[in-house]
Amino acid sequence: xxxxxxxxxxxxxxxxxxxxxxxxxxxxxxxxxxxxxxxxxxxxxxxxxxxxxxxxxxxxxxxxxxxxxxxxxxxxxxxxxxxxxxxxxxxxxxxxxxxxxxxxxxxxxxxxxxxxxxxxxxxxxxxxxxxxxxxxxxxxxxxxxxxxxxxxxxxxxxxxxxxxxxxxxxxxxxxxxxxxxxxxxxxxxxxxxxxxxxxxxxxxxxxxxxxxxxxxxxxxxxxxxxxxxxxxxxxxxxxxxxxxxxxxxxxxxxxxxxxxxxxxxxxxxxxxxxxxxxxxxxxxxxxxxxxxxxxxxxxxxxxxxxxxxxxxxxxxxxxxxxxxxxxxxxxxxxxxxxxxxxxxxxxxxxxxxxxxxxxxxxxxxxxxxxxxxxxxxxxxxxxxxxxxxxxxxxxxxxxxxxxxxxxxxxxxxxxxxxxxxxxxxxxxxxxxxxxxxxxxxxxxxxxxxxxxxxxxxxxxxxxxxxxxxxxxxxxxxxxxxxxxxxxxxxxxxxxxxxxxxxxxxxxxxxxxxxxxxxxxxxxxxxxxxxxxxxxxxxxxxxxxxxxxxxxxxxxxxxxxxxxxxxxxxxxxxxxxxxxxxxxxxxxxxxxxxxxxxxxxxxxxxxxxxxxxxxxxxxxxxxxxxxxxxxxxxxxxxxxxxxxxxxxxxxxxxxxxxxxxxxxxxxxxxxxxxxxxxxxxxxxxxxxxxxxxxxxxxxxxxxxxxxxxxxxxxxxxxxxxxxxx
Numbered sequence: 001x002x003x004x005x006x007x008x009x010x011x012x013x014x015x016x017x018x019x020x021x022x023x024x025x026x027x028x029x030x031x032x033x034x035x036x037x038x039x040x041x042x043x044x045x046x047x048x049x050x051x052x053x054x055x056x057x058x059x060x061x062x063x064x065x066x067x068x069x070x071x072x073x074x075x076x077x078x079x080x081x082x083x084x085x086x087x088x089x090x091x092x093x094x095x096x097x098x099x100x101x102x103x104x105x106x107x108x109x110x111x112x113x114x115x116x117x118x119x120x121x122x123x124x125x126x127x128x129x130x131x132x133x134x135x136x137x138x139x140x141x142x143x144x145x146x147x148x149x150x151x152x153x154x155x156x157x158x159x160x161x162x163x164x165x166x167x168x169x170x171x172x173x174x175x176x177x178x179x180x181x182x183x184x185x186x187x188x189x190x191x192x193x194x195x196x197x198x199x200x201x202x203x204x205x206x207x208x209x210x211x212x213x214x215x216x217x218x219x220x221x222x223x224x225x226x227x228x229x230x231x232x233x234x235x236x237x238x239x240x241x242x243x244x245x246x247x248x249x250x251x252x253x254x255x256x257x258x259x260x261x262x263x264x265x266x267x268x269x270x271x272x273x274x275x276x277x278x279x280x281x282x283x284x285x286x287x288x289x290x291x292x293x294x295x296x297x298x299x300x301x302x303x304x305x306x307x308x309x310x311x312x313x314x315x316x317x318x319x320x321x322x323x324x325x326x327x328x329x330x331x332x333x334x335x336x337x338x339x340x341x342x343x344x345x346x347x348x349x350x351x352x353x354x355x356x357x358x359x360x361x362x363x364x365x366x367x368x369x370x371x372x373x374x375x376x377x378x379x380x381x382x383x384x385x386x387x388x389x390x391x392x393x394x395x396x397x398x399x400x401x402x403x404x405x406x407x408x409x410x411x412x413x414x415x416x417x418x419x420x421x422x423x424x425x426x427x428x429x430x431x432x433x434x435x436x437x438x439x440x441x442x443x444x445x446x447x448x449x450x451x452x453x454x455x456x457x458x459x460x461x462x463x464x465x466x467x468x469x470x471x472x473x474x475x476x477x478x479x480x481x482x483x484x485x486x487x488x489x490x491x492x493x494x495x496x497x498x499x500x501x502x503x504x505x506x507x508x509x510x511x512x513x514x515x516x517x518x519x520x521x522x523x524x525x526x527x528x529x530x531x532x533x534x535x536x537x538x539x540x541x542x543x544x545x546x547x548x549x550x551x552x553x554x555x556x557x558x559x560x561x562x563x564x565x566x567x568x569x570x571x572x573x574x575x576x577x578x579x580x581x582x583x584x585x586x587x588x589x590x591x592x593x594x595x596x597x598x599x600x601x602x603x604x605x606x607x608x609x610x611x612x613x614x615x616x617x618x619x620x621x622x623x624x625x626x627x628x629x630x631x632x633x634x635x636x637x638x639x640x641x642x643x644x645x646x647x648x649x650x651x652x653x654x655x656x657x658x659x660x661x662x663x664x665x666x667x668x669x670x671x672x673x674x675x676x677x678x679x680x681x682x683x684x685x686x687x688x689x690x691x692x693x694x695x696x697x698x699x700x701x702x703x704x705x706x707x708x709x710x711x712x713x714x715x716x717x718x719x720x721x722x723x724x
Contacts, residue, residue: 048267074272088208124440132190153548212616258668272660342682375556498524633724671696
C-alpha cells in the first residue's frame with residue numbers, strides 16, 4: 001500500500017477494502033467519517049436524504065461547519081451570532097460553576113435577558129469548530145521502521161507532536177492527530193478553539209433532567225435535555241479568553257431549527273463527535289470487558305457515589321460543589337451496568353469468539369497468513385500481560401482523576417517536571433499549548449471541592465488499594481498514604497490540614513513555580529505529589545511500552561478483519577475516537593420484547609403521568625400549568641393533538657454524541673441527541689439493529705418551552721423561529 005504498512009497480506013490495502021465494502025453498509029449502522037459519505041451516496045439517497053453527499057464531506061460547507069465539539073461532547077450553531085445548542089447535561093458543569101448558595105441555577109434554570117447577562121463558563125470549557133481533517137499516515141509512521149514497544153510509541157508520539165505544533169502555528173487553533181483503525185491510519189484534525197463561552201438559557205433541572213437516573217437510558221422519556229450557550233471572540237474576530245469587551249462569534253454557518261412536523265419513518269441524520277467504540281476489538285477484549293472490567297467498574301462507581309452523597313448530605317455547599325461530578329459518575333455507572341446487561345443478553349463473548357474464529361479460518365487460506373497471525377498472537381500476549389495490574393491501575397487512575405486538590409498537586413508537580421525538557425518532548429497534556437487549559441482547571445477547583453468529601457473519597461479508593469495483593473502495591477503510594485487503615489486516616493488528615501492549595505492564588509503560584517521552588521515548599525499535598533510522581537512516571541512508562549507494541553501489532557488484526565468483512569460484503573468504518581462522524585437512518589419505533597411496543601414520540605401527558613412531586617419526577621409548576629392550559633400553538637403534533645417531548649430514531653450513536661444535532665432530509669434541525677435506550681447501551685461494543693435506538697429532544701418541545709413556559713422570545717427571534 002504505502003509506508004503505512006509493513007506487510008501487504010492479501011494484496012489488499014485498507015483504503016481499497018473500504019472503498020469496496022462501504023457500498024454494502026446497512027443504513028442503520030455506521031459512524032461514518034464525512035469523507036466516506038460520497039461512497040455511500042446511493043444508500044443515503046435511498047434512505048431519503050435530499051441533499052448532496054459530497055457536500056457532507058466538505059467540512060467548510062453547511063451543515064458540517066455548523067456542527068461543533070462542546071465540552072467534550074457535541075453541539076451546533078443555531079444562529080448567526082454564535083448561539084450554540086447542546087445538552088443540559090453537557091453544559092451541566094457550566095450551570096454548576098455559576099451556582100452557589102442563594103443562586104441555584106441547577107434548580108431554577110437561567111435565562112439571560114441580553115448579551116450582558118450571559119454568564120461565563122468555567123475557564124477550561126471550550127467550543128471547537130473542525131476546519132481541517134487531513135490524512136497524514138505516511139508522515140506519522142515514517143520513523144517507526146524497525147522499532148518496537150516504547151520506541152515505536154515515542155516515534156509515533158514525536159511525529160504527532162511535530163504535526164500538531166506545525167498546525168498550531170496560527171494562533172487560535174487546537175490540533176490533534178486521530179488514530180483510525182488502531183494504528184493503521186492517522187489524520188490531522190484542525191479545530192478553531194473558542195475559549196470564551198457563556199451560559200444563555202438553561203431550563204430548570206426538573207425539566208433538563210426530568211426522570212434523573214431512574215429514566216436514564218430509558219424509553220419512553222420526557223426530558224428537555226438542552227441548553228443554549230454563546231461563543232465569543234475578541235473584537236478582532238479571533239479566539240480570546242473571557243473579557244467583557246469580547247463580541248459574539250460569527251460562525252461560517254448555522255443550522256435552522258425546523259418548523260415542520262415529523263413522523264415515524266422519516267429520514268434522520270446525525271452529526272457529532274462520538275467518543276469511543278470498541279466494535280473492532282479482539283475477542284479476548286470482549287471477554288475481559290464482560291468478565292472483569294464492567295463488573296469492577298460498576299462496583300467501584302457505586303461505592304464512590306455513595307461516599308460522596310453521604311459525606312455531602314448535610315452540607316449544602318458541598319452538595320452543589322459535587323453535583324456535576326456525582327451526575328457524571330451516576331451516568332457512567334448506569335452506562336456500565338447497561339453495557340454489561342446488554343453484552344450478556346446478546347451473548348457477545350460467544351458471538352465475538354465465533355466470529356473471530358471464522359476470521360482466523362479464512363485468514364489461514366490467505367497469502368502471508370503466517371506473518372499476519374504472528375503479529376496478532378503477539379498483540380494478544382501484550383493484552384494478557386496488562387491484566388496483571390489491572391485492579392491497581394484502575395484504582396490509581398481514579399485517585400488522580402476524581403479528586404480536586406490532590407489532582408492539582410500532581411498536575412503542578414508533573415508540569416514542573418516536564419518544563420525541564422524541550423517542549424516537543426514534553427508529555428502530551430503538559431506542553432506550552434496545554435498551560436491555558438491547566439490554568440482553567442486550577443482556577444475552578446475550589447468550586448468543585450470540599451475537604452471532607454475529598455478525604456472520604458480517597459479513603460474509599462485507597463482502602464481498596466490496600467487490599468490488593470503485594471505484587472500490585474506501589475512503594476511510593478504506601479509511603480504517602482500508609483499501609484493500614486489507621487495510617488491512611490492519620491496521613492489523609494495531615495495532608496489536608498497542611499495544604500494551602502484550597503486557595504486559588506496558591507494553586508496558580510504553584511503552577512508558575514519551578515522544580516526547585518516546589519521542592520522547597522512545606523505544603524503537605526505538594527510534598528506528597530513530589531513523592532508520588534516517580535511512581536506515576538514509572539507506571540506511565542510501562543503503559544507506553546505496551547501501547548507502542550499494540551500500535552505496531554494491531555494493524556495486522558485490522559487488515560485481516562477488513563479483508564474478511566469485505567469477503568462477506570460487509571462495511572468497515574473506524575471505531576469512534578471523538579472525531580466528527582455522521583450516521584443516518586429514520587425515526588423508528590421499537591419492539592424490545594414480547595408484547596411491548598415503543599412508539600417513537602412521547603408527549604407532555606407522560607410528564608404528568610410520571611409526576612410525583614418528588615425528585616426525580618417533580619415537574620415544575622409553570623410546566624404543569626402550561627400543559628393543563630393546552631396552549632401548544634404551532635408546535636403541537638397534529639396526529640396526537642398535543643405537544644411532543646422526545647423522539648426515537650435508529651441512529652448509530654454512543655457517548656460523546658450527546659448534543660449532536662439530528663437533521664431531516666433537507667438538513668433542518670429536528671432533534672437534539674441526548675441518550676440511548678437501555679437495550680442499546682452495549683452498542684459501543686456490539687451493534688444490534690433490533691435494539692439500537694437513540695433518544696432526542698424534539699425541537700418542537702424546545703420551541704414550546706421558549707415560547708410558552710419559560711419564555712425567551714428574544715432567542716426565538718434570533719433563531720428565526722415563530723413566537724409561538
